[in-house]
Amino acid sequence: MSNFYITTSIPYVNSEPHIGFGMEILMADVLARYMRQYKTPVIFSTGTDEHGGKIAEKAAEAKITPKEYADKVSQSFRDLLPLLNISNDRFIRTTDPAHEQRAQLIWKNLSQYIYKSTYSGWYCVGHEEYFPEQVVKANNGVCPEHNRPYEQLKEDNYFFKLSAFTPKVKEAIDTGRLQIVPQSRKNEILSLINGGLEDISVSRPKDKIGWGIGVPGDDSQVMYVWFEALMNYITGLGYPEHQDFKQFWPANVQVIGKDILRFHAAIWPAMLLGLGVELPRLLYVHGFITVDNKKISKTLGNVISPKQIVEKYGVDTFRYFFLRHIPSYEDGDFSWDRLEAAYNNELADQLGNAVSRTAAMVSKYQKGIIGDIPAAEHDIGPYRQALEACRFDRALDEVWEQVKGLNQYVDEEKPWELAKAGDEDHLREVLAYLVGALLEIAELLQPFMPTTSDKIQEIFGSGILKEIPGSLFPKHEPQPAT
Numbered sequence: 492m493s494n495f496y497i498t499t500s501i502p503y504v505n506s507e508p509h510i511g512f513g514m515e516i517l518m519a520d521v522l523a524r525y526m527r528q529y530k531t532p533v534i535f536s537t538g539t540d541e542h543g544g545k546i547a548e549k550a551a552e553a554k555i556t557p558k559e560y561a562d563k564v565s566q567s568f569r570d571l572l573p574l575l576n577i578s579n580d581r582f583i584r585t586t587d588p589a590h591e592q593r594a595q596l597i598w599k600n601l602s603q604y605i606y607k608s609t610y611s612g613w614y615c616v617g618h619e620e621y622f623p624e625q626v627v628k629a630n631n632g633v634c635p636e637h638n639r640p641y642e643q644l645k646e647d648n649y650f651f652k653l654s655a656f657t658p659k660v661k662e663a664i665d666t667g668r669l670q671i672v673p674q675s676r677k678n679e680i681l682s683l684i685n686g687g688l689e690d691i692s693v694s695r696p697k698d699k700i701g702w703g704i705g706v707p708g709d710d711s712q713v714m715y716v717w718f719e720a721l722m723n724y725i726t727g728l729g730y731p732e733h734q735d736f737k738q739f740w741p742a743n744v745q746v747i748g749k750d751i752l753r754f755h756a757a758i759w760p761a762m763l764l765g766l767g768v769e770l771p772r773l774l775y776v777h778g779f780i781t782v783d784n785k786k787i788s789k790t791l792g793n794v795i796s797p798k799q800i801v802e803k804y805g806v807d808t809f810r811y812f813f814l815r816h817i818p819s820y821e822d823g824d825f826s827w828d829r830l831e832a833a834y835n836n837e838l839a840d841q842l843g844n845a846v847s848r849t850a851a852m853v854s855k856y857q858k859g860i861i862g863d864i865p866a867a868e869h870d871i872g873p874y875r876q877a878l879e880a881c882r883f884d885r886a887l888d889e890v891w892e893q894v895k896g897l898n899q900y901v902d903e904e905k906p907w908e909l910a911k912a913g914d915e916d917h918l919r920e921v922l923a924y925l926v927g928a929l930l931e932i933a934e935l936l937q938p939f940m941p942t943t944s945d946k947i948q949e950i951f952g953s954g955i956l957k958e959i960p961g962s963l964f965p966k967h968e969p970q971p972a973t
């Protein structure tokens with residue numbers, strides 16, 4: 492079986508992790524776990540993006556060095572991994588010496604497409620991005636997101652000949668050699684590309700932004716942070732000579748947010764084409780999360796950390812909510828009420844209940860002996876198709892049809908009446924069927940809710956019931972009004 496390489500974007504270390512990145516890394520985690528279930532060798536990589544003027548600025552405010560600042564915030568992303576039970580194999584930092592060296596090598600290998608010129612235009616250091624005149628005018632010279640004036644730049648920069656790659660990038664996307672899902676994002680990038688791609692500035696003068704990777708052969712310039720950050724996807728595998736690169740590239744799936752589509756669907760493929768390296772197979776673009784239907788912002792004070800949710804509800808509830816209740820192909824909304832409703836109605840009443848009533852009946856009627864467990868007969872094709880198209884929400888819908896079906900089956904078969912009537916054979920069959928169905932559900936839930944899945948396996952998997960204290964998802968009683 493072929494190898495599987497999956498990446499998340501690498502978040503910029505200018506702020507602590509929020510639920511949006513929590514969801515992104517979960518999505519990648521589900522696919523990595525799913526592939527490992529089928530014994531495919533997997534490399535799952537995430538990390539942090541650490542250079543640029545904004546980091547230098549933040550560090551100066553905190554009176555520490557940029558590296559010290561990056562160390563601190565990078566660690567907060569690292570802490571997210573065990574919190575959300577993420578099974579990543581790699582964690583790359585763009586300040587890793589290996590990344591820095593390989594980024595310089597990539598620059599050299601792209602040198603025929605890099606030329607020096609003068610950039611004159613606008614830059615937002617909050618974004619670490621160049622902006623065209625029209626955007627700056629439309630916003631009256633002030634970046635609305637960062638509430639600071641765009642800087643007017645006129646400086647010597649190196650440029651990457653992005654324009655030269657326009658037809659090839661377009662062709663790769665059109666033909667599906669580089670797949671982009673959902674379709675809406677594919678359309679968006681194609682219309683951008685059809686408008687023509689201009690060459691991009693890929694360096695800044697060192698005297699303006701000192702915190703970056705040096706441009707090979709030119710001490711006065713550092714690489715533009717975005718340009719070298721994208722390279723992490725191959726430097727992390729040891730481009731060009733390492734076995735991992737040879738065996739795991741091209742990436743099977745790259746998971747990103749919709750705000751960085753242009754970087755990943757236009758600039759990144761052009762860089763790879765310039766290097767003569769294969770393009771990733773699939774770019775999956777998730778949407779944004781609002782909180783109570785409002786954009787998440789520090790000013791509104793509605794920033795929620797993944798930790799707050801996990802501490803109150805447990806990691807699998809976090810995983811379940813963001814994978815099922817945020818639409819995989821669109822934007823979605825978080826609210827504590829919706830989370831509470833999903834917890835009580837779906838995890839406690841449906842899944843938790845199916846597990847606990849089955850266990851209780853096996854214990855009561857058969858002294859914990861399950862006997863022969865029939866293999867489940869459900870068609871898991873739709874589940875697999877959904878997962879392979881990064882429709883995490885639909886894959887979980889499929890699992891939940893089975894969970895609901897199982898509770899219905901209990902209500903219809905009424906095992907307690909079979910017990911009363913002394914119909915032991917039929918009772919044993921019914922209970923064994925229930926257990927078989929639960930074990931299948933556990934298997935399907937493995938990538939999504941590994942802890943819950945393991946517990947269901949532990950309770951029923953051996954053929955003899957193992958009673959564990961408490962229920963998987965104890966129902967929350969309504970709080971008295973205050």
Ligand SMILES: [Zn+2]
Nearest residue numbers: 615617634637
């Ligand atoms: Zn900005």
